[in-house]
Amino acid sequence: MRYATAPVMIWHLAGQPHRPTLAVTDTPGVCAMCARQCERTAPAKKWLEGKSFTDPKHLRATSDRVCEACAWCCTGKGMDQIRMWTLLAREDKTLPASNPKAVFAADHLHFTSRADMRAVVDTLADPPPGEWAVCIAESGQKHTLPYARINRGAGRWRVRMDALDIDATPQDFQQVFAHVVALRAAGHSADAIEHLAPSFTALKTAADIAAWRHHARQLEPWRSSPLLHLAVFLPNKEHLDEYRTRYPAPGPDRPGDPLPVGAAGQRGRGGDRTGPLVGPGEDRAGDGGVLGDRLF
Structure with missing residues (x-):
């Protein structure tokens, strides 16, 4: 099945759940968010505007109506919502x-x-x-x-x-993720890897230094990039050994193909990041302090 947008896809696969508080009625209209013509809609202003959405990029059409799928994805309280997942x-x-x-x-x-x-x-x-x-x-x-x-x-x-x-690309992700996992396993913090500033407490031997230099050299094209930010966020301690087995990275004593230089758009995060979208909290969360002094 071909879906109009990701929210429509998620709502459909979730079983098209109905949330009574949305006040969806038999009012035909174009959805302001997915731009579909829908027979059942809700007021767009109530659910798609205000402090929860300061970035209008989620809107695709000029309309005062929103379909049930898009309204459902943007609303809810407690466990009856999806934004925390x-x-x-x-x-x-x-x-x-x-x-x-x-x-x-x-x-x-x-x-x-x-x-x-x-x-x-x-x-x-x-x-x-x-x-x-x-x-x-x-x-x-x-x-x-x-x-x-x-x-x-x-x-x-x-x-x-x-x-x-x-x-x-899948290929870029595989290779970046593999080198990230190797460095996480060696004791380097996510922040240190993302910005290629080594955790000196993890550099205890000549072999440690050689490993850092090798893997950091492969990641250099993606220093502080969106892709590297994602790659350091994904692995956790519990599954690190499994990731190392499934996504092995050639080490300094294991010759392999050099990592290709990433696309220009992946070399800097500044142009991609926007301001806060909704709610309180730091823009970065869940990865230790800004000094990168925690491994997990």
Whole structure:
């Protein structure tokens, strides 16, 4: 099935849930968010404007109506909402079980958190041939799905991570992620890897220094980039050994092909990042202090 937008896809795969508080009525109109002509709509101003959405990029049409799918994705309270979850949608296979607290989990819709990003990593490294979507809840305080897009096939993809759009190819992601995992396993913090400023407490021997230089050299084209920001966020301690097995990176004593230079748009994060979208909290969250003094 071909979907108009990522929110429409998520809502459909979740079983088209109905939220009575949306006040959806039999009022035909064009949805301001997905631009579809729909028979049942709700007032757009009530659900798509205000402090929750300071960035109008989620709007595709000039209209005072919003469809039930888009209104559902943008609203809710407590566990009856989705903005706190990292979401993966793909129809080619049944996905692993979602977090048990997720209310809207389904066979082709995976709700997870940083505690287990394995299904997300596998999809970014090897996308399905059909439609798929990923949005990453870094802080859990911002709407990501309204700004996410549907990817098709295994070519260049885009995922939304809080206020950041990240573009890459599966091949670039695989190689960057593999070198990140190698450095995380060596004891370097996510912040140190993202900005290629080594954690000196992890450089205790000549072999440590050689390993850092080798992997950092491969990551240099992506220093402080959106792709590297994503790659350092995804792995956690519990699954690090599994990632190292599935995504091995050639070390200084294991010759391999050099990492290709990434696209120009991936070399700096500044142009891609926008201001805060919704709610309180830091723009970066969940990865230790700004000094990068925590490994996980």
